[in-house]
Amino acid sequence: MIRLSQERTKTLLAIHGWSAVFLGLLLYAVILTGVASVFATEIGDWSSPLSGKVEDPFPAGTDRMIRGLAATVDPEFHEELFFFPRAGGRLWAFFHKHETDEDGKPRERGVAAEFDPRTGAIIQRVEGTDEAIEARDEANALAHFMVDLHVRLHLPNPWGLLLTGILGLAMLVAAVTGFVVHRHLIRELFTLRRRGDRLLSARDTHVIAGTWNLPFAFILAFTGSYFSFGSAFAIPAMAMVAFGGDQEKMIETVVGHPPAVDETAAPMADLDAMIADARARSGAELSFVQVQHWGRADALVTVFPRYRDGELSTLSYVYGGADGMFRYAKPALGLTPSTGGALFDLMAPLHFGHFAGVWSKAVWFALGFASAYVTITGLLLWTTRRQAQRGWRHLAAATHATGYGLPLGLVLAGWAYFPARAAGADVHGAMMTVFLLTLALACVLAWRVTEFATARRALLGASGIALIGLPVVRMLCGGPTWPGAFDAGLHTIIAFDIGLVIGGACCLGTLRRAPHSAMQKTADSDALEEAAGV
Amino acid sequence: MQMVLIYTCAIFRIESAVSAAEPSPSAPSRRAFWSRVVLAGPVVFVCAALVMCGGALWLPKGAAQIDNLVVPIVLFPAIWAALFFYACLDRRLGRAWGVVGGLSVAHLALIATHLMTSGAAA
Numbered sequence: 001m002i003r004l005s006q007e008r009t010k011t012l013l014a015i016h017g018w019s020a021v022f023l024g025l026l027l028y029a030v031i032l033t034g035v036a037s038v039f040a041t042e043i044g045d046w047s048s049p050l051s052g053k054v055e056d057p058f059p060a061g062t063d064r065m066i067r068g069l070a071a072t073v074d075p076e077f078h079e080e081l082f083f084f085p086r087a088g089g090r091l092w093a094f095f096h097k098h099e100t101d102e103d104g105k106p107r108e109r110g111v112a113a114e115f116d117p118r119t120g121a122i123i124q125r126v127e128g129t130d131e132a133i134e135a136r137d138e139a140n141a142l143a144h145f146m147v148d149l150h151v152r153l154h155l156p157n158p159w160g161l162l163l164t165g166i167l168g169l170a171m172l173v174a175a176v177t178g179f180v181v182h183r184h185l186i187r188e189l190f191t192l193r194r195r196g197d198r199l200l201s202a203r204d205t206h207v208i209a210g211t212w213n214l215p216f217a218f219i220l221a222f223t224g225s226y227f228s229f230g231s232a233f234a235i236p237a238m239a240m241v242a243f244g245g246d247q248e249k250m251i252e253t254v255v256g257h258p259p260a261v262d263e264t265a266a267p268m269a270d271l272d273a274m275i276a277d278a279r280a281r282s283g284a285e286l287s288f289v290q291v292q293h294w295g296r297a298d299a300l301v302t303v304f305p306r307y308r309d310g311e312l313s314t315l316s317y318v319y320g321g322a323d324g325m326f327r328y329a330k331p332a333l334g335l336t337p338s339t340g341g342a343l344f345d346l347m348a349p350l351h352f353g354h355f356a357g358v359w360s361k362a363v364w365f366a367l368g369f370a371s372a373y374v375t376i377t378g379l380l381l382w383t384t385r386r387q388a389q390r391g392w393r394h395l396a397a398a399t400h401a402t403g404y405g406l407p408l409g410l411v412l413a414g415w416a417y418f419p420a421r422a423a424g425a426d427v428h429g430a431m432m433t434v435f436l437l438t439l440a441l442a443c444v445l446a447w448r449v450t451e452f453a454t455a456r457r458a459l460l461g462a463s464g465i466a467l468i469g470l471p472v473v474r475m476l477c478g479g480p481t482w483p484g485a486f487d488a489g490l491h492t493i494i495a496f497d498i499g500l501v502i503g504g505a506c507c508l509g510t511l512r513r514a515p516h517s518a519m520q521k522t523a524d525s526d527a528l529e530e531a532a533g534v
Numbered sequence: 535m536q537m538v539l540i541y542t543c544a545i546f547r548i549e550s551a552v553s554a555a556e557p558s559p560s561a562p563s564r565r566a567f568w569s570r571v572v573l574a575g576p577v578v579f580v581c582a583a584l585v586m587c588g589g590a591l592w593l594p595k596g597a598a599q600i601d602n603l604v605v606p607i608v609l610f611p612a613i614w615a616a617l618f619f620y621a622c623l624d625r626r627l628g629r630a631w632g633v634v635g636g637l638s639v640a641h642l643a644l645i646a647t648h649l650m651t652s653g654a655a656a
Contacts, residue, residue, distance in 0.1 A: 015622060172615055225611040234607045241587045241645055242603060254600050334598025341598055343608045
């Protein structure tokens with residue numbers, strides 16, 4: 001039990017509730033799309049599979065694929081190269097140079113290509129800036145839709161990142177104050193009064209989910225606001241102070257290995273050998289390869305492995321590009337281990353939950369879902385108590401429209417993706433149009449009904465049907481059937497389809513129960529919630 | 535507009551709670567209310583940003599020569615949260631302004647001195 005004076009508790013309680021109300025709906029949108037984004041890789045594999053399973057995204061022959069592409073690319077784009085696996089196991093390579101846009105912000109311009117690692121054939125080749133290339137990417141479009149909504153709410157940079165950063169701070173405030181104001185923390189972990197008043201039961205469910213989830217909510221909020229603010233203004237501001245505004249110079253310093261300049265032309269050594277060596281040294285699968293100064297004597301190849309089981313950080317392996325010799329292993333930042341590097345290393349696994357494969361992702365998914373539940377039930381409890389007042393009724397309607405309309409919009413974006421892609425239409429535009437239309441319809445429904453329970457039933461029922469129907473839409477638009485996927489070893493597709501059907505069944509099953517008790521305003525609810533502090 | 539109203543209500547409630555804790559309870563003054571709104575909102579955010587940037591100039595560089603750059607960025611949410619809670623909870627609003635303002639001015643002076651020095655050297 002945390003002992004606080006009554007006055008301090010009252011203050012923190014006010015901060016806790018109002019921080020959630022102020023940004024709660026946007027925070028819910030960010031958390032819910034974050035839950036989906038945990039499985040962004042799997043969404044890509046599910047929505048855009050190749051005809052068979054890719055056993056190794058960096059197979060023997062990677063060198064031949066990359067070398068072949070390099071020969072067709074303007075040498076000005078040989079300044080830097082990334083290649084890494086993407087949706088369906090495709091190997092994505094991007095030769096590019098660094099430049100600044102009209103506003104002076106750094107960007108990349110070059111040539112990108114998608115390979116089928118099983119055959120070495122180029123599936124797609126595009127040219128332009130990194131942003132333009134991303135906009136033409138169809139294979140990853142569905143996953144990107146979720147991730148982009150999560151990262152910046154589809155708003156232009158840096159405003160979207162700043163907004164999600166502020167949302168992260170609001171969540172941090174709610175988590176810290178939630179921890180402090182729950183005076184009987186241990187007892188509240190296990191208190192659920194099912195036989196009592198329905199509102200009391202709803203409040204207990206909110207508090208139990210929130211209490212169990214507090215450490216996770218704190219971690220997500222902290223790391224999330226770090227990621228948003230880091231790229232939106234922290235790096236530019238820090239570069240302004242320490243490097244006179246040169247962000248490239250700052251990143252070069254922090255990463256720690258600016259190559260000594262030697263522009264002499266030199267053929268690249270065998271990438272396959274370097275990849276095999278990095279695999280042997282790390283004992284893990286690889287995630288990413290970076291080549292600086294392709295075709296020059298000062299070329300450097302850095303290979304980034306995935307996390308080994310049970311580890312939250314990993315070393316990267318640096319090779320001379322011209323001679324293929326191993327140079328050194330280094331942390332992600334700097335050339336030697338450091339406090340800053342260790343803190344930086346922790347941020348990504350703690351936010352993305354990808355440090356132990358699909359199992360840690362499943363835990364992050366469940367905890368993230370609980371966070372979304374806590375956010376929306378907290379808002380429902382808060383607005384229900386005040387819905388008799390006109391202003392609060394609007395917030396209650398918005399809470400219903402967002403709470404139940406957003407999941408439906410996300411699922412229907414998937415419904416738009418498959419037909420649009422099959423028809424050769426603009427998948428990004430189709431997904432966004434359907435998503436916004438769904439939200440608009442949800443708003444109309446929530447504001448026009450006399451009982452919010454009606455809107456809840458309609459939106460939840462539609463979500464259930466949409467989830468169950470999504471695998472059917474995928475198959476009707478040319479995706480593999482279950483027998484076909486099983487034969488091709490594409491088990492992710494079957495597992496994902498089953499997950500969607502179970503999710504849909506859960507939505508429909510929820511409809512069979514009485515409306516959420518949070519929405520049943522009772523005579524003594526005010527007194528109850530005052531006592532509960534909701 | 536609705537969001538602005540809600541934010542205003544939020545700070546008003548917080549200010550009411552803080553005011554209620556003072557020895558002689560009275561209705562929160564409008565002036566104190568707006569003062570805490572400004573302090574806990576934009577001023578604290580700017581102060582946290584200045585502390586983060588200024589940290590690059592006084593934090594030790596560490597073994598890899600990067601700690602002064604990386605640690606303030608990674609810990610920015612913690613810097614902001616500490617300042618925010620302090621600004622909300624300090625019963626003496628004037629002292630809160632003094633601490634947050636002092637931190638901001640000190641770091642602003644440090645950054646300005648550094649920029650002028652490096653500009654002159656260039």
